Amino acid sequence: MAIVAALVYRPISLHVSPPVVQSQDIAEITKIVPNKDRLEYLLLAKPLSEFPRYVFKYKDAATIHVVKVPSTSHANIEREVLLKNAIPYAIAGDDYLSKNKQVLQDEQAQSGMLAEAGAFLARNAIGLILIGFVLVGMRKGIPGMTHSASVIKPDSLKGSMDDLIGMEDIKKEVAHLEEMIRNRDLYKSHNIDKPFNVMLTGPAGTGKTKLAGYLAKKLNIPLIQASGSGLESGFVGGGSKALNAMYKKACAQGRCIIFLDEAQSLFMPRGRGDKKWDDDTANTLLSLLDGVKSEEGAGVIWVVASNFDDARMEMDEAMLRRFAVKINFRLPNKSERRELLHVFLSRKDERCVDWTNLNLNYVADITANLSPALLETVVDRASMIAIDENCLIDTDVLFRAFERSTIGLTDRATTAELHKQRERVALHELGHFFMQIDPYLRQGLAIEAVKEKSHLLKISTESVSKIGALGYVLSSGEDVNLQTLEEMEQDIKQLYGGVAAEELFYGARGISVGSQNDIQKVTAKLDLMVNRLSMYSRSKIDYKQLKGDASNDEAVRQVEAKADELYTSTLDAIRGYRYPIEALKETLLERYVLSKDEVFDLLKDMGGTDALLQAA
Incomplete structure (x- = not known):
């Protein structure tokens, strides 16, 4: 796209x-x-x-x-x-x-x-000129491809609103929109006679494109679909001509939906260019959205979709005002993910799924923050694994499909002979893990309670080519995460856990470049905490909006001071876990991967929380 x-x-x-x-x-x-x-x-x-x-x-x-x-x-x-x-x-x-x-x-x-191209032109000049005339004639003054956007009849559209699993708030908004379109006379009595332009925003894969088709099918009106990116062809005026061509085609249908997908480029503020034609496409869309030609296009409904909204991207104010209806899509919550997984699996032959060994609550829990499209990808990947291994889809297969879809292929052969590197990776990843559970251990919680609160899924020393890693800690996320200062500091300590473990076992000069990604994340989080949220100052302001080198220097000093404090605290904490880290390292090197159950079983064998606290 x-x-x-x-x-x-x-x-x-x-x-x-x-x-x-x-x-x-x-x-x-x-x-x-x-x-x-x-x-x-x-x-x-x-x-x-x-x-x-x-x-x-x-x-x-x-x-x-x-x-x-x-x-x-x-x-x-x-x-x-x-x-x-x-x-x-x-x-x-x-x-x-x-x-x-x-x-x-x-x-x-x-x-x-x-040189070769010049020779070709010389040999075929007449033919190329004729082809050029033909192409110009076919364009009829409309550069690009969007003038060929076809009209899709409602009976050719697939699916229904029921395919939008869960999302009752979104369905309610769509039902209201449908009622507005069906009862135009009622709204005219309230002096609301402008077109009901609709803006759909939200993360990719949440169903915005499908919704436009569902709406057209339910209202029994045709749909014209185009991509916002496809409006521009590089020719001056190409986007404007393409929009007008689609509008005329929609007007000829009487009642019709024009759906512009991936339209965020049209929402960016105008007036930034030095060429008078830079904003032609956006200006044309503005006039059409405003109903300037309302008599001939009274039945035309504009629906535009974008993965960004005005909270995450600066948008043109005039463009935003043109949309009386804004529907913001969201990612599914845990119950909706469970229902989505059940629907996707139910579409398969009953002989393909082992329902008795399928814990959808667990799978819904580990797939936090995945869109419906990504969940469907996980289920499809599970089918591929089941076919390849000649087995049924169960919890384990879905877990591996989730891991494959989100992390990518893992490989043991790459690191099999690299014992020193694997040992470093094992220590690094165990450092992350122990800083994740450190707060719970210090609260004196039993191992079972710590396990319940931990988001750990597995610790691996297998290489991942997709992210260029020689190991990783896989953890589940949370649907809603309104973090406090203390929780954000704990996240930083968890990120620092890997590099702190390396320093513990190899010394300050033995830290590897493998901590680069962790340090980048720490820097971004501290920048947010210090400069954006002003968490360490009584003056609650956004320092990023202040101009001048002096304020920037002070911000850097604050970030450095807090980073030093949190890393020192992490290093002090990790020193207390030297014995359990060494013990788990040997098992991890032997097995390559430790699941959450295996990790906590080993911690129990070490004597549980009391023994770990004594060590710490």
């Missing part, structure tokens, strides 16, 4: 082409996020090619950076990095590329390709 948005950069005057640094490292693009204030411009060159190029320059740097990425990664980068962080960008124009020819150069291969 590529999102090609016509955002903007500030043009610069280039008399001499600056040096260009070529790269294929996608991480270079993600580094823009913390440095976006330094960004002079960001351009997208050849967005429809197999290898689009991100071209950017920092204000305080003389070089231009060019990052070449596969087209399969391009959509994710736009959505998860640029749009999510409101980083403005534009399509590189011919004038820019002609002044900076080295942007498109791929060393020696590029010149060979250009």
